[in-house]
Amino acid sequence: MQAIIGIPCDVKTIGLFPFHAVGEKYITAAVGAAGGVAVLIPSLGDAAQLDTIINLVDGILLPGSPSNIEPHHYQGVPSRPGTLHDKARDATTLPLVRRVIDAGIPLLGICRGFQEINVVLGGELHQHVQEQPGLNDHREPQTEDLDLMYGPAHSVQFTAGSWLQHWLGRDGARVNSIHQQGIKRLADGLIAEAVAEDGLIEAYRVGSASNFAYAVQWHPEWKYWENDVSQAIFEAFGAACRERRMRRNQ
Numbered sequence: 001m002q003a004i005i006g007i008p009c010d011v012k013t014i015g016l017f018p019f020h021a022v023g024e025k026y027i028t029a030a031v032g033a034a035g036g037v038a039v040l041i042p043s044l045g046d047a048a049q050l051d052t053i054i055n056l057v058d059g060i061l062l063p064g065s066p067s068n069i070e071p072h073h074y075q076g077v078p079s080r081p082g083t084l085h086d087k088a089r090d091a092t093t094l095p096l097v098r099r100v101i102d103a104g105i106p107l108l109g110i111c112r113g114f115q116e117i118n119v120v121l122g123g124e125l126h127q128h129v130q131e132q133p134g135l136n137d138h139r140e141p142q143t144e145d146l147d148l149m150y151g152p153a154h155s156v157q158f159t160a161g162s163w164l165q166h167w168l169g170r171d172g173a174r175v176n177s178i179h180q181q182g183i184k185r186l187a188d189g190l191i192a193e194a195v196a197e198d199g200l201i202e203a204y205r206v207g208s209a210s211n212f213a214y215a216v217q218w219h220p221e222w223k224y225w226e227n228d229v230s231q232a233i234f235e236a237f238g239a240a241c242r243e244r245r246m247r248r249n250q
């Protein structure tokens, strides 16, 4: 039985018109690694539509994006001039996260999605991790070679008792790193699952959620078939989505 995995879109201007779009690698991973049917959710920021969408999906995958969450959502100082935002995505994903967790729908957040769940639950973000004393530069290398850009960049240590430790049977991994924002304060109720060498939290689960609710700062969707950590994350997410679909059909 295949589960329906909803993926909210970014809104981007292409030519003269706004388009609602999701990077293909997220769709491919939702299908190939989680075993679902991917359905793209337009970022219309319409609460009534979100309520209907919640009844259609078995899971939600929040993808990464080059855009940043507008800082007023987490009481941050205004962004520097030139910062890329996506008001429409904020207006969709932030209310969606609350609904998804309340409804017990499986949730997986990646990169921007990881930051979104933390913000919705009351956490805060660093806007420029590389400028924080003691923290490293987590931005991607300046290259057009995607294998280099999404290649392993640093280590993470799995926390004691983490799901990652349980799934993988070891204590850490090398992960890619394509972000400059990061967790400043982890929201209450989130449980750290993996931490970078500089102490930055890179994965968490939502302790209070009644279903799978998990997020990572790195990109497990990138060539997931070559990476056992990525496969473990998507398999657990996919299993939770299928289980929800089966329960809904009973």
Ligand SMILES: N[C@@H](CCC(=O)NCCCC(=O)O)C(=O)O
Binding pocket: 023, 063, 064, 065, 066, 067, 068, 069, 110, 111, 112, 113, 178, 179, 180, 181, 182, 219
């Ligand atoms: N803007 C945020 C989020 C970073 C992020 O999601 N990057 C993804 C890049 C494109 C992709 O692979 O989909 C930050 O910089 O922290």
